Every structure is written in structure tokens, then in C-alpha cells.
Amino acid sequence: MGLFFFFFFPPPDNIHLKGTETPISSSENRFSSSLLCVCVFRCPWLAVTICPAVPPCCAVLFLFVLANFTMATFMDAGVLPVAGEDEDKEDEFRAPLYKNVDVKGVQVRMKWCASCHFYRPPRCSHCSVCDHCVEDFDHHCPWVNNCIGRRNYRYFFLFLLSLTFHMIAVFTFGLVYVLHHADDLWKLHCLITLVVISISGLFLIPVLGLTGFHLYLVSRGRTTNEQVTGKFQGGINPFSRGCCSNMEYLLHYTLLAKSLPPFLRPEVDRQMAVKIRDNGIQSLAIQNKVCLSDIKQPKNPPPPLPPKPDRGLLKSQVAVLDGAQHCVFLCLDTQLLKTSEQQGINKGPDLGSNTRESPARGSHQAGAPVSAPLQPSTVSSSLQLNSLTLSSRSLTLKHSSRNGSKSQLLSMNPDGLGSNSSPGIITTSSLLANQCSGSSNSKPSYDNLVRPSDPQFMVQRGAPPVSYHTHFMGLGTDGAVQRFLQRDSSPSIATRDIPPSGLVKRDLTSQGLQDNLRDLYPHDVSLPMSAAARYDNFSKTIMASIQERREQEERERMLRVSARSQVLYGPDVGIYDIPSRRSLPPDNIRPPGSRGPTPPAYGSREFLMSTGILGYGIRTSPLSSSSTSSLTRGPKTSSSPLQSSSSSLQSKGRPTSPAYCPPERHAQGPPSSTSTLPRLSSSAYPTPPYTSYATAKRSSLPFPSEGKESVSLGALK
Amino acid sequence: SSKFHNLQDMQHTASLVTKVFIQRDYSEGTVCRFQTKFPAELDNRIERALLEQTVKTLNSYYVEAEKVGGQSYLEGCLACATAYIVFLCMETRYEKVLKKISGYIQEQNEKIYAPRGLLLTDPIERGMRVLEISVFEDRGSSGSSPSSSMSSCSTAR
Numbered sequence: 010m011g012l013f014f015f016f017f018f019p020p021p022d023n024i025h026l027k028g029t030e031t032p033i034s035s036s037e038n039r040f041s042s043s044l045l046c047v048c049v050f051r052c053p054w055l056a057v058t059i060c061p062a063v064p065p066c067c068a069v070l071f072l073f074v075l076a077n078f079t080m081a082t083f084m085d086a087g088v089l090p091v092a093g094e095d096e097d098k099e100d101e102f103r104a105p106l107y108k109n110v111d112v113k114g115v116q117v118r119m120k121w122c123a124s125c126h127f128y129r130p131p132r133c134s135h136c137s138v139c140d141h142c143v144e145d146f147d148h149h150c151p152w153v154n155n156c157i158g159r160r161n162y163r164y165f166f167l168f169l170l171s172l173t174f175h176m177i178a179v180f181t182f183g184l185v186y187v188l189h190h191a192d193d194l195w196k197l198h199c200l201i202t203l204v205v206i207s208i209s210g211l212f213l214i215p216v217l218g219l220t221g222f223h224l225y226l227v228s229r230g231r232t233t234n235e236q237v238t239g240k241f242q243g244g245i246n247p248f249s250r251g252c253c254s255n256m257e258y259l260l261h262y263t264l265l266a267k268s269l270p271p272f273l274r275p276e277v278d279r280q281m282a283v284k285i286r287d288n289g290i291q292s293l294a295i296q297n298k299v300c301l302s303d304i305k306q307p308k309n310p311p312p313p314l315p316p317k318p319d320r321g322l323l324k325s326q327v328a329v330l331d332g333a334q335h336c337v338f339l340c341l342d343t344q345l346l347k348t349s350e351q352q353g354i355n356k357g358p359d360l361g362s363n364t365r366e367s368p369a370r371g372s373h374q375a376g377a378p379v380s381a382p383l384q385p386s387t388v389s390s391s392l393q394l395n396s397l398t399l400s401s402r403s404l405t406l407k408h409s410s411r412n413g414s415k416s417q418l419l420s421m422n423p424d425g426l427g428s429n430s431s432p433g434i435i436t437t438s439s440l441l442a443n444q445c446s447g448s449s450n451s452k453p454s455y456d457n458l459v460r461p462s463d464p465q466f467m468v469q470r471g472a473p474p475v476s477y478h479t480h481f482m483g484l485g486t487d488g489a490v491q492r493f494l495q496r497d498s499s500p501s502i503a504t505r506d507i508p509p510s511g512l513v514k515r516d517l518t519s520q521g522l523q524d525n526l527r528d529l530y531p532h533d534v535s536l537p538m539s540a541a542a543r544y545d546n547f548s549k550t551i552m553a554s555i556q557e558r559r560e561q562e563e564r565e566r567m568l569r570v571s572a573r574s575q576v577l578y579g580p581d582v583g584i585y586d587i588p589s590r591r592s593l594p595p596d597n598i599r600p601p602g603s604r605g606p607t608p609p610a611y612g613s614r615e616f617l618m619s620t621g622i623l624g625y626g627i628r629t630s631p632l633s634s635s636s637t638s639s640l641t642r643g644p645k646t647s648s649s650p651l652q653s654s655s656s657s658l659q660s661k662g663r664p665t666s667p668a669y670c671p672p673e674r675h676a677q678g679p680p681s682s683t684s685t686l687p688r689l690s691s692s693a694y695p696t697p698p699y700t701s702y703a704t705a706k707r708s709s710l711p712f713p714s715e716g717k718e719s720v721s722l723g724a725l726k
Numbered sequence: 727s728s729k730f731h732n733l734q735d736m737q738h739t740a741s742l743v744t745k746v747f748i749q750r751d752y753s754e755g756t757v758c759r760f761q762t763k764f765p766a767e768l769d770n771r772i773e774r775a776l777l778e779q780t781v782k783t784l785n786s787y788y789v790e791a792e793k794v795g796g797q798s799y800l801e802g803c804l805a806c807a808t809a810y811i812v813f814l815c816m817e818t819r820y821e822k823v824l825k826k827i828s829g830y831i832q833e834q835n836e837k838i839y840a841p842r843g844l845l846l847t848d849p850i851e852r853g854m855r856v857l858e859i860s861v862f863e864d865r866g867s868s869g870s871s872p873s874s875s876m877s878s879c880s881t882a883r
Contacts, residue, residue: 076809089853095745261794261802
């Protein structure tokens with residue numbers, strides 16, 4: 010009798026860690042092992058009857074199946090580590106969602122990955138199951154429980170091929186055996202073989218189909234992802250080298266390096282922490298990083314998943330809402346204060362010094378949208394306090410929030426949190442707005458905040474995004490506040506999934522109010538959640554709620570605006586007009602190649618509206634024109650129609666809205682407001698250069714008006 | 727120019743001003759190639775020719791690493807034949823070239839970049855996605871306080 014090979018293939022560790030269906034891989038293994046058993050059982054007979062070479066060939070084939078399966082399972086697919094915080098400081102909020110790159114003459118779009126913070130290289134895609142970007146992403150295979158990408162596609166393909174042949178062999182030889190023993194059909198040995206034949210025949214069909222599919226893909230030089238999304242359906246595939254070359258490349262493209270992936274090993278992170286963060290927080294940061302990276306260290310052998318590095322999107326909110334980074338919070342008064350401000354706004358001042366409470370409060374706040382009256386004193390005091398520790402907050406939070414994603418999240422459900430917090434945020438902002446409109450006292454306080462915080466930020470950030478603040482300096486009016494809100498909230502709706510992170514980063518040196526607003530913003534969206542789908546859901550929910558809020562606020566504001574006197578607007582115009590004058594460091598002239606600052610779309614639309622309503626002329630201030638010229642997107646095209654149409658209107662010196670026109674793709678702006686805007690603005694308003702990028706997300710967005718925007722945008726562009 | 731004489735000195739004593747990222751050049755597909763465009767931020771820190779030379783050399787190394795044919799054929803066949811066990815014992819050509827690259831980067835750092843207060847990070851650590859150049863404060867030109875140097879750098883930009 011043959012040997013009884015009981016081959017139990019232990020499921021890889023990553024199966025458990027990733028939480029995917031464990032049984033699949035193991036069952037497949039058991040299946041193949043049982044096949045092998047039966048095969049082996051029959052081998053002697055087969056060797057005698059058909060050919061002595063049968064058993065060795067079958068054994069080799071089976072070994073080949075196993076080897077390729079192992080490699081496909083354990084080999085890193087080409088994971089791209091998350092970008093460090095320093096890399097995307099320019100990109101986060103103001104950058105467009107897509108960047109075009111020319112590949113062999115074909116324009117390929119690189120999308121911004123919100124979780125990983127870089128523009129995905131061509132053919133790269135983000136795997137929601139594994140939560141990282143993979144080069145040449147093919148698909149995430151549940152059977153091997155691993156992403157199939159650049160480095161392991163070869164093994165996956167060979168696994169499929171060999172498995173097909175193996176199953177065909179088992180089926181064929183089993184059939185031969187049964188046919189040969191037809192008269193003994195109901196005896197045990199035949200029955201077992203029949204069972205095996207039927208199972209293998211049953212599984213052969215899908216495996217054969219999949220193999221054929223991948224053969225087709227290889228011949229066309231596409232990945233599964235590209236095939237499924239229809240990327241190169243009609244056009245040329247610049248990545249294909251021709252059928253034969255593709256095959257050759259597939260089989261011989263051995264990008265195997267044992268020392269490869271572990272991108273960002275913990276030691277590296279620690280060193281970086283020492284180098285970069287030379288404030289007192291660094292020890293905490295390192296500690297966080299280390300402990301979190303340890304937590305995140307899922308697989309031991311070859312392809313360790315890159316631990317989510319410490320960077321964070323500077324998500325103070327995340328930290329707040331997260332609540333898991335207690336050690337981080339301990340050193341951050343700002344955290345507390347920001348949270349307390351939220352709380353103060355929402356629930357009444359509770360400036361307890363226990364930072365640990367802040368996460369809880371954050372959750373409370375998220376869960377219980379605004380009900381408490383706004384407390385101006387609390388706000389201003391908290392803001393002042395915020396500025397003191399802003400710098401420390403920035404880095405550490407960035408660091409912590411990143412790590413705090415999966416393992417650190419408290420019982421809070423990110424989705425629910427996000428959806429809950431967005432109303433809270435908006436309401437908070439509106440409350441603030443009311444507060445601000447009621448008294449202009451808050452204005453000076455913000456100014457005071459800015460100055461002291463600036464040097465700190467300079468220290469921390471090295472190259473503070475000075476020019477970014479400009480549009481957020483105007484405080485003291487509900488309009489300004491709303492603008493902040495808009496800016497904060499719009500990113501969520503914006504094309505990038507996690508704009509707030511960039512927003513947060515950008516405004517490090519700006520006022521505490523901004524920070525607070527950002528804090529209020531549901532930054533947990535930016536958490537590297539394990540399922541990218543959550544981002545979509547999150548943004549949907551948020552967007553829906555934000556849309557409602559915006560509509561409400563717009564109505565309110567219109568009422569307020571109309572009720573205001575010109576005098577009131579007088580001084581404020583200066584703010585809006587030349588925001589940078591406020592108290593910012595001088596350098597707001599951006600280098601030519603950089604993207605322009607992102608004025609909140611909402612705010613500028615609002616301006617447009619109010620301008621149209623009140624009959625203020627649109628005057629292009631020198632600053633705004635200069636900023637317009639530095640913008641990479643084309644607000645200029647829209648400014649002229651606006652100006653021409655409003656030139657007849659009396660001039661109150663309203664700044665040109667294009668100056669605040671978001672050159673950025675992110676601030677999607679209130680799509681709902683588009684419908685409420687006068688026709689003038691909706692057709693001429695350049696807002697949505699970014700909404701065109703939003704089209705990608707439109708399917709997940711409940712905004713029908715976006716279509717109009719992108720159409721008008723296309724015309725503008 | 728700053729007076730860093732070795733990498734250790736620079737890493738542990740200097741404070742990071744900013745990081746410059748040289749992106750990948752995808753004009754020829756997904757082969758690993760970095761842009762040779764000189765980043766503006768390094769204008770006063772290093773000569774263009776030096777950086778260009780470094781990037782070009784790196785590109786050539788990557789081309790060599792990913793070249794299909796010859797040794798990679800043999801390795802592929804051998805690996806298949808041995809059920810990939812050979813990978814446990816043998817270092818593939820790709821790995822060898824990667825090691826060569828990191829040695830080259832180390833050497834470049836020591837000879838050229840560290841004396842100028844710069845530090846190249848091996849692209850492999852960033853997933854071959856960017857070439858990261860850390861810019862440290864230029865001790866020779868500015869004051870000792872990090873904030874002043876950073877502010878001067880930021881305003882200069």
C-alpha cells in the first residue's frame with residue numbers, strides 16, 4: 010500500500026491576524042492533502058498499470074503546488090510603506106486628488122492614497138483588507154490570504170497553473186482507476202476514489218476558470234484590478250510589453266530579496282524619532298511608536314507587514330476620539346484643551362486637567378451633538394492655552410494617532426463616531442460663529458494665539474506652511490468661522506478620503522480655533538482603518554450630515570448677512586481680503602511651483618452669495634491677485650466673469666472670491682450650496698476644480714448637484 | 727557649508743530642517759527610476775551635478791537589478807526546480823544589487839552628502855517610491871538655535 014501522507018498544512022499566521030476566513034486556506038490544504046493521500050493510495054496500482062513515472066510526477070506536481078502556494082502566501086506582494094509625515098506636508102490638503110503622469114506616452118492617473126499619504130504609483134492600489142498599498146496590485150486572494158502584487162504574482166500564477174494540472178491529474182487518474190475497476194464500483198476503494206474524483210472535478214472548474222482568466226490577463230499585460238475596473242479597456246496599456254514578453258517577465262521577474270520589505274523597522278522609527286522630534290515629547294513618541302509597532306508586527310517571517318509608522322496625520326482629533334493614547338495625552342495640555350473646548354462648546358466648560366478624560370469626552374461629544382450653550386470665555390481661554398502646547402501636540406499626536414488606529418481604538422466605532430461628530434463639529438462651529446458674531450472679542454484672542462504658537466511650530470515643523478494660514482486668519486465673524494468649518498468639513502467630502510489630516514497638518518501655526526475646529530472634525534476618518542470601505546461609508550455619512558448643516562448655516566448666514574450693516578463688514582473685509590496681514594509670518598508668497606493656499610470653498614462661495622445679494626462689487630485686491638496667480642488651478646478664468654458681472658455693482662471692496670477659490674481639489678465645498686447659489690456663481694464659480702476629482706467619489710456621495718459643478722468646472726478648465 | 731564630518735555626528739547632533747523627496751520617474755513604466763530633476767530646495771546645499779550623478783547611478787543600478795534575462799532565468803528555473811528552497815541558501819541577483827545600492831548610498835552619504843548636511847535614505851526603506859534626502863541645519867551659515875535656522879530656511883523657501 011502506499012504511504013499515508015497526512016499533510017496538514019498549518020495556516021499561516023497572517024490568516025489569524027488579518028481576521029479573514031481561516032477555514033478556506035486550511036480546508037484547501039486539507040483538500041489537497043486528502044487528494045494526495047488518495048493519490049498515493051492509488052499510486053502503486055497506477056504505477057503498475059499505466060506507467061511507473063506516474064507517482065513521481067504527481068508528487069513533484071504536488072510539491073510544486075505547495076511551494077508556490079507557500080510563496081504566494083508568505084511573500085510580500087510589494088507593499089508600499091506608509092509615507093512619513095514629512096513627505097506629505099505639502100500634499101495633504103491642498104493637493105489634487107489625482108496627479109497625471111505620462112507613462113510611455115499614455116497619461117496615467119495617480120490617485121492620492123488617503124491612508125498611506127502618497128500618490129499611488131501607477132498600477133498601485135490600496136488593499137482594504139490588508140490596509141496598505143501594494144505595487145502592481147492584482148487582487149487580495151482569500152485563499153492564500155495575502156495580497157497578490159508585483160512580487161508574488163509570479164508565485165500565485167504558478168500556483169494556479171500547477172494546481173490546475175494537479176487537479177486534472179488527480180481527476181484523470183482517479184477516473185482511470187474507477188473505470189478499470191468498474192465491476193467493483195461499490196467497494197470501498199472505488200467509492201473513495203469516486204468521491205475524490207467528484208470533488209476534484211467540482212473544484213477543477215473554478216480553478217480552471219481562474220487560471221484561464223489570469224492567462225488572459227498576462228497575455229494582455231493587465232492586473233486583475235485593472236481588468237475589473239476597466240482601466241485599459243478601450244485604450245492602450247502602457248504596461249504591456251506584448252504577449253510573449255509579458256509571459257517572460259512574469260516567469261523571470263524575480264524580485265525576491267529576503268531583506269526586503271520590512272519597511273520601517275521599529276529601530277528605524279526610533280532613530281527617526283530621535284532625530285526629528287527634539288522636543289520633550291520625543292520619548293513619548295518613541296514609546297508610542299515602539300509599542301504600537303510591536304503591536305502591529307503581525308507576521309514574523311518574510312513579509313512582515315510594515316508597521317504603521319508613527320506619523321500621523323496630525324490628527325489631534327483622532328487622538329482625542331481615539332482615547333487609547335493615554336500616554337500621549339498626558340503630555341498634551343493642548344489635547345485636553347482642544348477637547349475641552351469642544352466640550353465647552355458642546356457641554357459647558359470642563360477644563361479638567363485630566364487628559365485621559367479627553368478621549369472619553371471626545372466620544373461623548375461625538376455621541377451627543379451640541380446642546381450646551383457656547384461659552385466664550387471657555388473658548389478663548391482654551392484657545393490661548395492651546396497655543397502653548399500646540400507644538401508638542403502636533404508631532405506627538407501625529408505620531409500617536411497614526412498608531413492609534415487599529416489597536417488603539419476604543420470601543421468607539423469609527424463610523425458612528427465620525428457621523429456623530431460631524432454634526433457635533435458643525436454645530437460647534439455654528440455656535441462659535443454665533444459666538445463670534447455676537448462679540449468681536451474672540452478675534453483678538455485668536456490673534457494672540459497665533460503669534461505665540463508660531464515660533465513653536467516653526468521649531469517643530471521646520472518649514473511651517475505659513476502661506477496656508479492666510480485664509481483662516483479672518484476670525485470674529487461667523488463667516489470666517491464658517492469658512493473654517495467648511496474647510497474642515499469639506500475635505501471629508503472632498504475627493505481625498507482623509508483630507509482633514511492634511512488640513513490639520515497645514516494649520517499648525519494657525520489659530521487655536523482652527524485647530525479646534527479641526528479637532529472637532531471627525532478625524533478618525535483618517536485612521537488607518539482596516540477596511541478602506543469604511544472611509545467611503547464614513548464620508549457618506551458625514552457628507553450627508555454636513556450637507557444638511559451647510560444648508561442650514563447658509564440660510565442662517567444669508568439672513569445674518571443681509572441684516573448686517575456695511576459698517577460691520579468694513580473691517581472684516583480687510584480680514585477676508587488680506588488674511589495674511591493678520592498676524593502671520595511674512596512669507597505668504599508661495600514658490601511658483603507649489604500649490605496655492607486653500608481657501609475654504611464654502612467661505613468663498615458664501616462671499617459670492619453675499620456679494621451678489623448685497624451688491625458689493627468684487628474687487629481684486631493686490632494680494633488676492635497675486636495669490637490667484639500663484640494658484641495652480643484656474644480661478645482666474647472664473648474671476649473675470651465674476652468681476653465683469655459684478656463690476657456694475659457698487660464696490661464695497663469685497664475680495665474676489667477666486668482668491669479664495671480653492672485651487673485645491675479637496676474642498677469639495679458644499680455641493681448642496683451649489684443649488685442655492687445664484688446662477689452667477691454656479692456657472693462661473695471656479696470652485697470645483699476639485700469637484701471634478703470628486704466625481705470619483707460621487708458614487709458614494711449623495712450630492713446630485715456635483716454633476717453640474719464638474720461640468721461647469723470642465724468648462725472653466 | 728556645514729561642518730559635519732561623519733554621518734553619526736550629523737544624525738545625532740543636527741536637527742532636521744526638512745526633507746526633500748525625489749519622486750519616481752514613471753515615464754518608462756513601473757521600472758524603478760528616479761527623476762533627475764534637481765529639487766529647488768537643495769539649490770544652495772549641493773551642486774546639481776553631484777546629485778544628478780547620484781541619481782543616475784542609482785537608476786542604472788535599479789535597471790541592472792530588475793533586468794530580466796541571463797542570470798534571472800537561471801535563478802528562476804533553479805528556484806522552481808527546488809521548490810524555492812534554494813532561496814534560503816542563495817542570494818538572488820536582485821538582492822545582491824540591492825545590497826550594492828545601499829553600499830553605494832552609504833558611501834555617497836559619507837563622502838558627499840554628510841559634509842553638506844544632507845542625508846540620503848535608501849529608497850528601499852520607502853518602498854522604492856521616493857528618494858528621501860534629509861536636510862539638516864546648516865551649522866556653518868546660521869545660528870545655533872534650531873528655531874532660527876528653521877525660520878531662516880522656511881523664509882528662504
